[in-house]
Amino acid sequence: MDRHPAGAEHNDGRLIDHEDADRDVIAICIVAAAIILFVGIGGTVGPEVLNSFLGRGKGPDSALVGAFLLNIALIIFGWSRYRELAEEVTLRRQAEQQARMLAETDPMTGFFNRRSFDDAVNARIAKAAEEGSAVALLMIDLDNFKQVNDYNGHQTGDILLRACATRISGCVPGDAIVGRIGGDEFAVAVTFKSDLPALVERVASRLVDRIAQPTDCGNVVVDVTASIGIARSDISKLGGTIKGDARGLLEMADIAMYHAKRQGRNSYYWFEGPMADEMRFRCEIEAGIRLGIPRGEFVPYYEQQIDLQTGELTGYEMLARWESPDFGLIMPDIFIPIAEDIGAIGDLSECVISQALDDARDWDPALSLAVNVSPVQLRDPWFAQKLLRLLTEKRFPPHRLEIEITESCLHDNVVQVRSLITSLKNQGITVSLDDFGTGYSSLAQLRSLPFDRIKIDRSFVSSIVENKDSAAIVHSIAMLGQGLKLPITAEGIETSEVLEHLLPYGPLKGQGYLYGRPQPATVVRDWLESKGRVTRPRQSETGGHGREETMPPQRAVSNG
Ligand code: C2E
Ligand code: MG
Ligand code: MG
Numbered sequence: 001m002d003r004h005p006a007g008a009e010h011n012d013g014r015l016i017d018h019e020d021a022d023r024d025v026i027a028i029c030i031v032a033a034a035i036i037l038f039v040g041i042g043g044t045v046g047p048e049v050l051n052s053f054l055g056r057g058k059g060p061d062s063a064l065v066g067a068f069l070l071n072i073a074l075i076i077f078g079w080s081r082y083r084e085l086a087e088e089v090t091l092r093r094q095a096e097q098q099a100r101m102l103a104e105t106d107p108m109t110g111f112f113n114r115r116s117f118d119d120a121v122n123a124r125i126a127k128a129a130e131e132g133s134a135v136a137l138l139m140i141d142l143d144n145f146k147q148v149n150d151y152n153g154h155q156t157g158d159i160l161l162r163a164c165a166t167r168i169s170g171c172v173p174g175d176a177i178v179g180r181i182g183g184d185e186f187a188v189a190v191t192f193k194s195d196l197p198a199l200v201e202r203v204a205s206r207l208v209d210r211i212a213q214p215t216d217c218g219n220v221v222v223d224v225t226a227s228i229g230i231a232r233s234d235i236s237k238l239g240g241t242i243k244g245d246a247r248g249l250l251e252m253a254d255i256a257m258y259h260a261k262r263q264g265r266n267s268y269y270w271f272e273g274p275m276a277d278e279m280r281f282r283c284e285i286e287a288g289i290r291l292g293i294p295r296g297e298f299v300p301y302y303e304q305q306i307d308l309q310t311g312e313l314t315g316y317e318m319l320a321r322w323e324s325p326d327f328g329l330i331m332p333d334i335f336i337p338i339a340e341d342i343g344a345i346g347d348l349s350e351c352v353i354s355q356a357l358d359d360a361r362d363w364d365p366a367l368s369l370a371v372n373v374s375p376v377q378l379r380d381p382w383f384a385q386k387l388l389r390l391l392t393e394k395r396f397p398p399h400r401l402e403i404e405i406t407e408s409c410l411h412d413n414v415v416q417v418r419s420l421i422t423s424l425k426n427q428g429i430t431v432s433l434d435d436f437g438t439g440y441s442s443l444a445q446l447r448s449l450p451f452d453r454i455k456i457d458r459s460f461v462s463s464i465v466e467n468k469d470s471a472a473i474v475h476s477i478a479m480l481g482q483g484l485k486l487p488i489t490a491e492g493i494e495t496s497e498v499l500e501h502l503l504p505y506g507p508l509k510g511q512g513y514l515y516g517r518p519q520p521a522t523v524v525r526d527w528l529e530s531k532g533r534v535t536r537p538r539q540s541e542t543g544g545h546g547r548e549e550t551m552p553p554q555r556a557v558s559n560g
Contacts, residue, residue: 028082030074030078030081031075031078031079031082034071034074034075034078035075037071037074038068038071038072038075041064041067041068041071042068042071044060044064045060045064045065045068048060048061048064049065104116106179106180108158108161108162108165108180109161109162109165109180110165111165111178111179111180111186112177112178112179112180113179113180113181114179114181114182116179117177117179117181117187117189117246118246118247118250119246120177120179120189121135121137121177121189121246121249122245122246124177124189124191125233125244125245125246125249127191128191128233129233131191132194133191133192133193133194134191134192134193134194134232134233134234135189135190135191135192135232135233135249136189136190136192136197136200136230136231136232136233137187137188137189137230137231137232137233137246137249137250137252137253138187138188138189138190138200138203138204138207138228138229138230138253138268139185139186139187139228139229139230139231139250139253139254139256139257140168140185140186140187140188140207140211140226140227140228140257141184141185141226141227141228141257141261142160142164142184142185142211142224142225142226143224143225143226143227143261143265143266144223144224144225145157145160145161145183145184145224146184147379147413148160148222148224150379151413151416152217152219152220152222156217156218156219156220156222159215159217159218160215160217160222160224161180161184163215163217164186164211164215164224164226165180165186167207167210167211167213168186168188168207168210168211170210171203171206171207171210172188172190172203172207173190173199173203175191176188176189176190176203177189181250187250187253188203188207189249190203194232194234197232197270200230200232201268204228204230204268205268207226207228207268208225208226208228208266208267208268211224211225211226212224212225212226212266225265225266226266227257227258227260227261227265227266227267227268228256228257228260228267228268228269229252229253229254229255229256229257229258229259229260229268229269229271230253230256230268230269230270230271231248231249231250231251231252231253231256231270231271232244232249232270232271233245233249235248235249235252235271252271252276253271255271255275255276255278255279256269256270256271256272256275257269258279258282259275259278282338284326285327285334285335285338286338286342288322288324288326288327289322289335289338289339289342289344289348290342290344292322292324293344293347293348293351296351297322297323297324297325298320298321298322298323298335298348298351298352299320299321299323299352299355299520299521300318300319300320300321300352300353300355300356300359300521301318301319301320301321301518301519301520301521302316302317302318302319302356302359302518302519302520302521302524303316303317303319303511303515303516303517303518303519304316304511304515304516305317305368305370305489305509305510305511306509306510306511306515307507307509308490308499308502308503308507308508308509308510309503309506309507309508313367314366314367314368314509315367315368315369315370315400315402316360316367316368316369316370316524317370317371317372317404317511317518318352318353318356318369318370318371318372319332319372319518320332320335320336320348320349320352320372321518321520322334322335332372335348336374340374340375340376345374345376345377346376346377346380346386349371349373349374349377350386350390352371353371353387353390354390354393354394355521356369356371357369357390357391357394357396357401358394359521359524359525360396360400361394361395361396362525362534362535362536363525363528363533363534363535364528364533364534364535365397365400365535367400367528367533368400368401368402368430369396369400369401369402370401370402370403370404370432371401371402371403371404372404372406372434373403373404373405375406375408375409378405378409378416378417378420379413379416383420384420384423384424384427387403387424387429388427391427397428398427398428398429399428399429399430401429401430402429402430402431402432402452402453403424403429403430403431403432404432404433404434404455405417405421405431405432405433405434406433406434406435406439407433407434407435407436407437407438407439408435408438408439410439410445410449414445414448414449417449418448418449418450421449421450421451422450425450425452430452430453431450431451431452431453432451432452432453432454432455432489433446433449433451433453433454433455434455435455435457435458436454436455436456436457436477437456437457437459437460437473437477438457438459443480446480446484447484451486452486452487453486453487453488453489453509454477454480454481454486454487454488454489455488455489455490455491456473456474456477456478456488456489456490456491457491457492458491458492458512459492460473460474460477460492461474461490461491461492461493461498461502461510461512462492462493462494462498462512464498464501464502465495465497465498465501471501474490474501474502475505478505478506478508482506487507487508487509488505488508488509489508489509489510489511490502490508490509490510490511490512491510491511491512492511492512493510493511493512493513493514493515494512494513494514495514496514498512498514499514
């Protein structure tokens with residue numbers, strides 16, 4: 001396997017070698033000339049010295065002896081200079097080779113780095129084309145590396161990266177080119193026969209399995225998975241539009257890798273043409289989110305929360321909507337995960353919560369306001385402080401605010417979530433566990449976290465009438481709530497039959513389409529005003545978020 005680029009050819013390296021060779025030749029010429037002179041002068045001086053020694057002559061001319069001795073000195077000097085030069089050249093060559101290695105190798109793993117990987121892959125693609133085979137490029141991205149790094153420190157992150165590098169080396173064929181091309185991104189180029197992609201799939205599947213094995217990082221055992229995208233160099237023959245060189249392959253493999261992430265991670269996908277359109281669309285959405293936040297395109301909608309026994313309104317859950325001028329009304333299932341991925345969720349959430357606090361401040365003080373918080377926001381150590389600052393700025397009483405945390409957050413870091421819940425509760429904010437039943441949290445976890453309320457996921461509630469399993473799950477959660485003395489909210493109540501099934505469970509809260517769809521702020525306010533449930537009459541129309549949720553999208557937006 002080509003792990004590092006020691007064998008790669010380099011023009012500048014060759015130039016330096018020529019220069020050194022020239023200098024070697026000059027030194028050798030000096031020594032050779034001195035030897036010829038030595039032989040010439042020695043041929044005259046030698047017999048004269050011998051004759052003088054035997055008493056047959058008067059000895060050599062002193063000038064000639066001087067020249068002879070000078071000649072010997074010249075040979076010694078020339079030879080030692082040659083030796084020094086040779087040693088210097090060897091040392092320089094080694095230093096240059098090492099510098100080249102450092103410039104082209106990833107020091108952490110010994111793999112090719114991004115720059116040298118491209119060169120090596122291009123050479124391999126050319127060779128494969130000559131041989132009538134193809135090159136598959138596998139882009140490997142570790143799914144939850146950032147969390148491991150953030151929670152356990154960079155040292156643990158480094159150990160994990162090295163462990164993954166060792167696993168990758170163990171999974172790929174001997175002649176594969178392996179590079180580390182980003183923090184937690186690796187790439188592998190494998191030559192294969194165009195009609196036998198199964199070889200590549202075997203490698204990808206092995207990589208997914210091996211990387212998912214737990215890694216002992218000394219003080220902690222961590223789990224990461226990998227998402228892999230694969231592109232093939234003969235893609236243009238298969239009808240692709242992106243070039244089949246290293247850069248094009250990396251681009252395609254990257255698109256396929258993101259597709260794997262969207263499909264639930266821990267898997268591999270071959271690049272296919274439509275993925276590029278999907279990617280372009282996603283890029284447009286990302287840009288739209290970044291621009292839309294400061295433009296105020298993200299607005300709060302409100303869903304009623306009802307006391308099921310009395311039918312009384314107890315408060316509202318704020319649900320974010322994106323009123324995009326380009327795409328129409330977009331639901332949070334689409335934009336929240338993307339905002340999380342691009343690091344915009346904090347700003348987006350602050351923007352909608354801040355509007356919601358403005359909206360709800362004038363409602364009847366008996367009405368609560370529930371807001372959803374993303375797992376990504378919970379990782380922000382300043383989250384609680386930011387929220388409290390917002391409450392103070394907006395003069396909103398903390399006891400009216402309820403934070404909804406989804407069950408999946410508990411798997412990220414229970415210790416951090418516990419301390420966050422505690423500090424929010426200390427300020428008077430209530431905290432509920434959202435979408436309960438979907439995240440497999442254990443009873444022990446539930447008992448150890450000071451939640452104020454559990455919300456049963458709408459998937460169980462809405463199917464309670466026709467699905468026995470759903471009914472059993474709702475029953476167990478209701479019993480669990482009674483046992484732990486935790487109030488329960490049932491979400492997704494769509495019909496009066498569902499409500500009938502829930503009423504025997506005692507004092508539950510509920511929400512769902514039976515009570516109405518989420519509504520924009522102006523609609524909610526008008527309705528509350530008509531019931532005399534606002535503390536201050538409307539002064540002026542604020543903002544433009546007065547559209548109904550049913551506003552038709554101007555462009556189709558899919559979940560996929
Ligand atoms: P969630 O917190 O569980 O919100 C309830 C979702 O169920 C809402 O979808 C609501 O419109 C929908 N729903 C309500 N009643 C019914 C019903 O009777 N039947 C059915 N089938 N669905 C019903 P929505 O607004 O699309 O929100 C989806 C999820 O997006 C929310 O689930 C929440 O997790 C997340 N979300 C919404 N707004 C925000 C936000 O501002 N920040 C964050 N981090 N997440 C948000
Ligand atoms: Mg919620
Ligand atoms: Mg929910």
